[in-house]
Amino acid sequence: MRIEISAQLENDAYSIIPCRETGFLLFYESVEAFDDKHTSWIFSLFGTDMEQSWTRNIPVLNDAGLHEWINGENASYLVFYDEGRSRKDDFNLQVVKFDHSGEVFISVYGNVEEKGDIIDLEASGGDLYIGMNLRKYETAVYHVDYNASQVGQISSSLQDKNMIEDLYFDKQENKLFVIINHFLSRKENYLILKSIKEDGALLDSVILRQQSQEIELNAARLRRMDDQSLIVLGTYNLGGSGSSDLKNEEETISAGIFSVKITDGAPGALNFYNFLDFSNFSSYIQSPGILRMKKKNEKDEDREYSINYRLLLHDILFLDSEMVFFAEVYYPEYRTVSYITYDYYGRPYPQSYTVFDGYQYLGGLSAGFNRQAIKTWDNGIKIWNIQSFTLSKKIAAYPDGSDLVLAYNAQGKIASEIYKHGEVVGDFEYVDLDTKYSKDRISKDVNSNMAHWYDHYFLCSGYQEIKNNALRGNNSRSVFYINKVAFE
Numbered sequence: 001m002r003i004e005i006s007a008q009l010e011n012d013a014y015s016i017i018p019c020r021e022t023g024f025l026l027f028y029e030s031v032e033a034f035d036d037k038h039t040s041w042i043f044s045l046f047g048t049d050m051e052q053s054w055t056r057n058i059p060v061l062n063d064a065g066l067h068e069w070i071n072g073e074n075a076s077y078l079v080f081y082d083e084g085r086s087r088k089d090d091f092n093l094q095v096v097k098f099d100h101s102g103e104v105f106i107s108v109y110g111n112v113e114e115k116g117d118i119i120d121l122e123a124s125g126g127d128l129y130i131g132m133n134l135r136k137y138e139t140a141v142y143h144v145d146y147n148a149s150q151v152g153q154i155s156s157s158l159q160d161k162n163m164i165e166d167l168y169f170d171k172q173e174n175k176l177f178v179i180i181n182h183f184l185s186r187k188e189n190y191l192i193l194k195s196i197k198e199d200g201a202l203l204d205s206v207i208l209r210q211q212s213q214e215i216e217l218n219a220a221r222l223r224r225m226d227d228q229s230l231i232v233l234g235t236y237n238l239g240g241s242g243s244s245d246l247k248n249e250e251e252t253i254s255a256g257i258f259s260v261k262i263t264d265g266a267p268g269a270l271n272f273y274n275f276l277d278f279s280n281f282s283s284y285i286q287s288p289g290i291l292r293m294k295k296k297n298e299k300d301e302d303r304e305y306s307i308n309y310r311l312l313l314h315d316i317l318f319l320d321s322e323m324v325f326f327a328e329v330y331y332p333e334y335r336t337v338s339y340i341t342y343d344y345y346g347r348p349y350p351q352s353y354t355v356f357d358g359y360q361y362l363g364g365l366s367a368g369f370n371r372q373a374i375k376t377w378d379n380g381i382k383i384w385n386i387q388s389f390t391l392s393k394k395i396a397a398y399p400d401g402s403d404l405v406l407a408y409n410a411q412g413k414i415a416s417e418i419y420k421h422g423e424v425v426g427d428f429e430y431v432d433l434d435t436k437y438s439k440d441r442i443s444k445d446v447n448s449n450m451a452h453w454y455d456h457y458f459l460c461s462g463y464q465e466i467k468n469n470a471l472r473g474n475n476s477r478s479v480f481y482i483n484k485v486a487f488e
Contacts, residue, residue: 001050004436007480009446009463014480016461017069017076018453022100023047025076026482027058034059037090045103048454050484058105061094072123074100077144079130083115093151095128095144108144110151116140122176124169129154129176137161141178141196154196160184165191165234168222175203179220179232191217193232193262206267208260214238215272218252223316223323230262231373233316233325236272237308253308257325261373271373275309278367278378311365312393320402322368322376322421328395329362333387361386364395364406368422377422381406384415384430388447396450396458398487405487409433409450409460412442414485433460433483439470450485458485 007013017025027043034040038059045053064080071077078096085092091109098105116132123129128144139162143154154176161183168177173195180192190209196202210217220234235254256274260267311327318324338352367378386394386408398405403425407416412433418425435442448462460483467476 001484002434002436003046003050003482004477004479005481007463007478009444009465009478012447012463014461015066016451016459016482017071017078017098018451018459019045019071019076019098019100020454021048022103023053024453024459024482025098029060030057037062043098043105046482048457048484050482054103056105058096059107060096061091061109064092064094067118068121070121070123070128072126072128075123075126076100077121077123077128079118079121079128081112081116081118085114093142095130095151097128097146106146108146108149108151110142110144112142112151112153113140119164120167122167122169124171124176129167129169131164131167131178133163137163137183139164139178139180141167141176165220166222170195170224170230172224172227177222177230179222181217187216188213189216191220191232191234193222204265206262206265208232208267208270210236210270217258218254219311219313220258221313221316221325223318225261225323225371228263229371231316231323231369232260232262232267233323233369233373234258235311235313235327252310254311255308257367257375259325259369259373259375261371268373271375273367273375273378280379309362312391314393314397317397317399317404319368319399319404322370323373324397324399324404325365325367325369326395326397326406327365328383328393329365330359330391331362333357333360356389358387358389359391361388361394364397364408366397366404366406366419366422379419379422379424381408381415381417381428383408384410386410386448390447392449394449396452398452398458400456407450407458407487409448409462411445411448412464414450414460416487433485435466437468437471440466440468443467453484456487458487459483460485 013028015027023046030040030042032040039062041058041060043058044055047053060080064082067079067081069078076098080094082092093110093112095108113134116134119133120131130142132140141154143152163181165181166179175195178194182192183189193206195204216237218235220232222232225231236258237253238255259271309329314326316323334354335357336352337355340348341351361383363383364381368376370376395408402420404419414431414433416429442464444465446463450460453459463480465478469475
């Protein structure tokens with residue numbers, strides 16, 4: 001089942017949000033003004049049969065772009081944020097809540113710090129929590145209260161330099177956890193797990209500190225395992241690369257994964273797993289330096305080596321009794337442009353400059369952990385032909401009982417693998433994505449994405465240039481497409 005809308009490949013105008021059995025939202029910013037302070041955004045709801053149910057005109061603050069969205073229990077939350085804000089007396093944040101059951105839109109406005117980075121969202125009880133990293137390495141957490149129709153700050157920054165890594169609302173204890181990376185110096189840091197009430201009162205804090213100064217903790221994710229225990233899974237690097245200068249996630253490099261179990265507020269020992277020790281890491285992450293680094297580790301007993309990668313972390317997945325760490329591996333790609341200039345006397349001088357070519361995706365990395373936070377398996381999936389100027393998650397990771405489905409959409413094809421307790425079930429599949437007509441040929445494919453929708457259904461979307469010589473008068477078209485895909 002497929003929908004096509006005429007669109008230009010270079011104009012990334014459309015967005016979609018899967019809303020489970022309610023359907024999915026397709027929306028875009030129009031060129032029409034709603035009033036003096038708002039621009040009209042056009043939202044359309046499509047049902048699970050891919051038929052359009054309705055279209056509505058929703059006002060959104062001028063100059064506020066969509067920064068993040070998240071699905072809650074029965075609602076979707078879209079965060080629009082004007083990080084520059086030219087007028088101090090105007091709102092710069094608008095959070096639009098789409099209620100799935102009533103199919104209504106509700107907006108709450110507020111003022112937050114300018115030039116901040118929205119790091120994570122967490123929805124609970126019909127409200128939303130927003131974690132932001134601010135200027136000068138300060139942090140803030142905001143509570144979007146829909147009953148009071150207001151945005152309030154519930155957590156102020158700590159002393160020194162800090163960065164929020166993750167938000168997690170623990171429904172069992174009805175409190176919000178915030179993982180903060182606390183920097184003491186360029187080469188020394190530790191993680192703080194703050195649990196706070198809605199009014200900002202600090203309930204307790206857990207500190208995760210590595211024993212060796214050669215190990216630096218990076219990003220981390222938190223989930224509850226059982227009534228007494230939490231688990232933290234994250235990444236680390238070696239040698240202290242100076243994280244106080246690494247404010248952007250895309251610049252942080254990782255050498256491996258760490259894990260820790262927290263029972264009744266007390267953390268256990270941290271476990272570290274170097275990528276070089278993964279059983280088949282080189283089979284799904286291609287790197288010419290892996291064998292060389294393994295040999296160095298074997299020869300040098302006084303120092304640990306590793307392959308450094310940049311990772312996009314997903315939330316921790318539950319797979320039967322296991323917790324699964326999953327991340328996408330990428331690197332920023334550059335090319336050198338050279339040219340010749342001439343001085344006053346006509347003598348040639350070679351010149352060159354570097355051009356950013358986008359983020360090249362290498363693969364998806366997964367690892368299973370037991371109830372003691374010990375790694376029991378690792379595996380991954382190769383990524384072919386994905387390069388993008390915007391950094392976003394490309395792989396749909398879907399737990400189904402004891403199976404883990406990994407799939408992505410690129411170049412008009414769907415790649416997928418299924419794992420059971422870390423072992424591949426069946427073969428790596430690489431099948432064509434259905435097009436509208438039988439003789440369609442995809443000549444260009446841009447910004448392809450894939451997301452879990454509901455049950456065993458997924459949504460694939462992106463921009464394509466398609467040629468079909470069998471069609472009269474319209475043998476070439478440029479479209480934004482949406483495909484409904486089933487895994488059986």
